[in-house]
Amino acid sequence: MESQARAEEREKEEKMEERNEPMLEETLVLPHVEEQASSDEAHSDSTGEAQNQTTSEDAMPNREEEEEQTGKKTLLQLLRNRSYLTLLMASVISRFGDSLDSIAYSWMVYELTGSKALMGLLFGVNALPNLLVGPFAGVLVDRWPNKPILVISDFVRGSVVCVAALLFFTGHLAAWHLFVFTIIQSTMEALCVPAEKTLIPELVPHKQLLSANSYLSTASRLAELGGLGAAGILIATLGITGAILIDSFTFLISGLILLFGLTRMPAKPQASEKLTPRRYMMMMKEGFVFIHRNKLLFAAVITAAFINFCLTPFNVLLPAFSKDLLNSGPAGLSYMSGALTVGMIIGGIWVGARGSRYSNSALISTALALIGAMYALFSLTIILPDGVNLIGAVAACFVMGMSIPLASSPLMTLLQQKTPREIMGRIMALMSMLMCAMMPIGGWFTAGLSEVVSVPALFVIMGLMVVLAAALFRRRTKAF
Known part of the structure; x- marks a missing residue:
């Protein structure tokens, strides 16, 4: 036994020696390397300045190329x-x-x-429905699988629109039908919006969330632009009933695509718990408490709601501004709206790539800050000569539109x-509810203030408030 133990110790010592040999060789080589390095010092010194200059010149293009390649890779993935x-x-x-x-x-209607x-x-x-059902819908989204919510919502909304079209075609559509259909449609939307927003993090890695949100938003904008352009043609050729049936x-x-295209959806962590009225209220309260x-999230949600409030006068009074102050009429309004949409598309593509x-x-x-600055400067276009003022207004709308996805996509990604x-x-539903609530509140505020303050002055005030909100948000979230 002793001899066996000694043999094992001897083998270990031999293995250690074998491992140490390369280290000794490397140690012996180091002086030689140092000598070689010292012999090359003069050459290195003479070429160092040129190399540093070349590196500094090439760094920026290389970095841009790497970022471009990363953006393309993310899109392909x-x-x-x-x-x-x-x-x-x-x-x-x-x-x-x-x-x-x-x-x-x-x-x-x-x-x-x-x-x-x-x-x-x-x-x-x-x-x-978004105001009343939103918080309750958030609880259901946290418990139910996203796929059935999205599929059922699409099927219900499609069925309601189809019934409305058939009733209108047969002459049996009444005013009370419109209110019922509107409530059903909005209730389904209150469910599917948070379901879609919570589904994206389950489909893509976190590092791709910003690009995923941005490209989804941009594609939706393009579809909306196409729908608005096709609406008049479809109504003229197929009539109102045909357009609504489409x-x-x-x-x-959309429902069929989701039904057969979405596979292997993860289970919800709270789906197995029994949902009693008390548990329902507790879960809804958890969302408010968490925010x-x-x-960080509190600042993001409050800022988003406030910005939506500040932008309401722009959305409400833009036709009046175009007609009365720019003297551009419906054509000018169309140019400004188009610039906003094109700007949002370009901004969305940039956010997705860079x-x-x-x-x-x-x-x-x-x-x-860009949105607020353009908002305020937009009102100053009235001092420009006719024709030039419209160009300035269109340019301001384009920059505003380009800035919107630069704020909205990162905000959604942050949440x-x-x-x-x-x-x-629950958080997404709360966000949707607050954003929706700001629209009527902003509308009432605009209706009251527009009677005592001119439209340009109102735009300047709101623009400066948006800039202030941007500065406060940056100050509160700079550490994150």
Whole structure:
């Protein structure tokens, strides 16, 4: 036994020696290397300045090339992601139908009732489910699988729109039908919006969230632009009923794409728990408490709601500004609206390709500052000569539009990255509810203040408030 033990010790010593030999060799080589290095010092010194200059000149192009390659790689990875591509296709088709519906449905309501007041009332009713159902919908999104929520919502909305079109075609559509259909549509939207936002982090890696949100938003904008352009042609060729039926088919197609395209969806962590009324209220309260205690998310949500409030006068009074102050009429309004949309598309593409270079907080604050500055400068275009003033207004709208996705996509990414999965549905629903609530509040504020303050002055005030909000947001979130 002793001899065996000695033999084992001897083998270990031999192995250690073998391992140490290369180290000794390397140690012996080092003086030689140092000598070689010292012999090359003169040459290195003579060429060092030229090399540093070349490196500094090449660094920027190389970095830009690397960023461009990274952006292309991310886009290719997203397009190869079957589940994300499915969601993208369904969203594009659905948004095309939404924009088509915004024209055709409004035209149908006006032809049926001939009442502008009723159209305004329907617009108000459309916002109610988001305000009343939103927090409750968030609890359900956190418990139910996203796929059934999205599929059922599309099928229900498509069916409701189809029924409305058939009733209008047969002459049986009544005003009370419109209110019922509007409430059903808005309730389904209150469910599917947070479901879609919470689904994206399950489909793509966190490092691709900003690009995924940006490209999804950009594709939706393009679809909306196409729907608005096609609405007039479809109504002229197929009539109101035909245009609305096409809208219903887009919902059904979107639902079918999601039904067969989304696979292997993860289970919700709280789906097995029994949902009692008390548990329901507790879960809803958890969402409010989480937002209140998280300084970063609280700042993001409050800032987003405030910006939506500040931008309401611009959305409401833009037609009056175009007609009365720029003297450009409907054509000028069309140019400015088009510049906003094109700007949002270009800004969305840029964020998807290059936005990951910057922090979400820096992107949001910079974009909001740009929006506020353009908002204020927009009002100053009235001092320019006729024709030039419209060009200035269109340019300001373009920059504003380009800045919107620079703020909205990072904001959504921030919420998705910093919110635990088990509570994300409630946070997204709360965000949607606050954004929706700011629209009527901002509208009432605009109606009251526009009687005592001129439109340009109101735009300057609101623009400066947006800039101030951007500075406060940056100050509160700079550490994150």
